[in-house]
């Protein structure tokens with residue numbers, strides 16, 4: 150029996166994918182002395198870098214497709230996040246190896262905004278009826294940032 154998944158009315162569904170990567174970085178403002186960087190960023194300014202096990206949580210919003218029931222295929226979303234972000238940063242040094250972080254402060258705030266700028270168009274291209282809604286970037290068990298693109 151054919152089922153029609155189209156639901157009348159105005160509603161929005163939020164679907165989320167989580168991916169994982171490891172990366173090294175250093176928090177350092179080149180306009181400051183080493184002493185000032187050490188004072189402001191403490192061990193995060195360590196000359197020889199330090200690393201984190203990051204979790205990247207990406208939420209997309211939209212209406213379920215009437216045929217598939219999907220806002221976006223979560224496998225497709227995972228593949229986009231892996232191809233566009235994880236493959237570029239996993240086991241890399243954010244300051245040295247990652248093109249989209251060159252010349253930028255490698256804080257979670259700047260990093261998550263750069264990730265948004267990459268993922269938003271890629272998701273819109275893959276699923277024209279879905280839209281990137283939210284990114285959560287977890288840097289340590291205690292520290293995370295959230296971004297809604299605004």
Ligand SMILES: Nc1nc2c(c(=O)[nH]1)N=C([C@H](O)[C@H](O)COP(=O)(O)OP(=O)(O)OP(=O)(O)O)CN2
Nearest residue numbers: 176190193201255256257258288289290291292294
């Ligand atoms: N607003 C921000 N503050 C900090 C950031 C950041 O990206 N944005 N980053 C760091 C450090 O890079 C580091 O990731 C975290 O340091 P810290 O909080 O000291 O580490 P822990 O979560 O492990 O906490 P402990 O107190 O050391 O147990 C710092 N600040």
